[in-house]
Structure formats: C-alpha cells, structure tokens
Amino acid sequence: MAKSLYKIPASIARSFLDHQIALSKGGWATKPSPIKQLLFFGGGVLTLLWVTTSTFISSASPGFIALFVIWGLAAIVYFGGMTKTKELRAMKVPALLAYIPAGARHVYTRRDSNPGDFYSIVGIERIDDDGRLHFADGGEGQVYLVVGSASSLLFDEDRIEILDRVDAFWRKVDTTCEWATITTKESQRIYQQIAHLERRNQDLEIRDPDLIELQNEQYDILMQHVGGRFTSIHQYLLLKAKTADALRRAHMVLQAELEGSALMIKEAAVLDKEETESMLRVFYQGIDDELLSLRTSLS
Structure with a gap:
C-alpha cells in the first residue's frame, strides 16, 4: 500500500x-x-x-x-x-x-589537447555506434529516452497504483548498476516533422512556386518557432554498471518492467551514438548551439 x-x-x-x-x-x-x-x-x-x-x-x-x-x-x-x-x-x-587557479577553470577541447582534463569533467572515454557509453573508470552505460505516467491530474487510485509499482520496482533493482534520471528542458523535437516535410517535398511532382513557398513557410515555422522558441521537458534514464554483464541484467530488469506494466515507465527508447551526443550537448554545449547545429545539418 x-x-x-x-x-x-x-x-x-x-x-x-x-x-x-x-x-x-x-x-x-x-x-x-x-x-x-x-x-x-x-x-x-x-x-x-x-x-x-x-x-x-x-x-x-x-x-x-x-x-x-x-x-x-x-x-x-x-x-x-x-x-x-x-x-x-x-x-x-x-x-x-583547487578552483581558484585560472588553469583549473578552463578545459581545452582542441583535437591536439590532452583529453585527461575533459575526462575529469565528463568521465566518458567513448561512445559506440549503438550508444554504449564507456566511462573512464572502466564502467559501461546506456541512455534511454523514457516517458513516465506521473501527472498532477491523476486520480487517487491511479496515484496509489503508481507509487506501489515504483516501490516494488526499486526493491528488486540490483545494486551493481546505477540508475540515474536526467531531466532536461529542451526545444521541441521536430526531427520527424522535418523529415516528413522533406519527403513531401521530394514527392512533389508539380514544382509550383506557390507550393514551394508554402513548404518554405512551414519549414520556417517548424525551425524558428516550434523548434526554436517552445521548450518541453525531456527525461532520460542512464544505466551505469561496473561490468557489461551487470548492465545487461539491468537492461533485462527495465525491459521486464516495460512489458509487465506501464505504470512506472510507459515508453523507453535506446539512444544511439548520435542521439546520446545530442543529449549531452544540452549540458556541455547549450540549447542554442544545438539548434544552430541542427539547422546547419538540415540546410
């Protein structure tokens, strides 16, 4: 209860x-x-x-x-x-x-710079193509984009069921893996809308100037307004284990929870290398620079 x-x-x-x-x-x-x-x-x-x-x-x-x-x-x-x-x-x-010296407050990230100072901040050595994180301490991790069930509009019965499910979940989690929830406030995700707009542009048989202008207007609305001015809350789940076997067991526990009930986590998607780097840019690069890089890649 x-x-x-x-x-x-x-x-x-x-x-x-x-x-x-x-x-x-x-x-x-x-x-x-x-x-x-x-x-x-x-x-x-x-x-x-x-x-x-x-x-x-x-x-x-x-x-x-x-x-x-x-x-x-x-x-x-x-x-x-x-x-x-x-x-x-x-x-x-x-x-x-230790923070007072000027050298301790500046970390150079050039290609020819020593990566040791940057590792001390991030702790990540490399990211595989499938999104697997390799940390400097020898551990491995994986990032998931998750969607929960919590809401201020829940009925009391639903709230009790969610709390009971969450309580039971954390009782069976193995201590060999760290479960870290990362909450960010990022711009609206418009990748699918942009991709759909591009496909529609490629399938356009009649290159009418008015239709082209209408598509350009929709593109500007998505990039400058929806994806530029409006932000939403995103939640990520980082699993960090000491060994690959411990990470595999944690993944199985998460997968069993997803298949068994949607009370705690409704959806969870594994992030690949590009998506993981995009998530990390929010902390180390900023939202504005991320939008600039997105516009450059789409242009």
Missing part, C-alpha cells in the same frame, strides 16, 4: 561522526547537531583561544584582539554550518582552493 508521506532515508555511508545529538536544557531544546559539527565548534573555539593567548595576537591592542575574536567566531559558525547534503561547509574549502 502506498504511503501518504515519504522521506529521504538515511545514507548507509554514515559514520560515527554523522550521528546527531540534541542539546537540551530544561524545557528548551535545540536542533539536533551531528557529532562532527560539535567537534568542529569545540576545536575551533579552542584553536581561537590558543591563537589569541599564545601567539603574536596576544601582544596586540585590546580592540584588535576583540575584532579578531569576533571574526574568528563568525568564521567558525559559518564554516561549521551544514549544507543541504549534511556536510560541513569547511569540507568545500579544498574544492574552492
């Missing part, structure tokens, strides 16, 4: 320092804090006390020492804060320091 309320379960990668402790005094209770945050606050305060009493700061004027203490306490409170992923802000400092 579907639940009326869901929550994000605790990660199994938690350590002892991730356990939360609620500090209370009398009838006043504070928000639970993880042990690592309390240790960070305690260590920060002790370090600040040692710096102000045992270093050259202790010989400064009282006003400067007061300002330094205020600044130190503010830094401790800020870097000891928790992010949305339950991590200390101080854990982000090494990544920030």
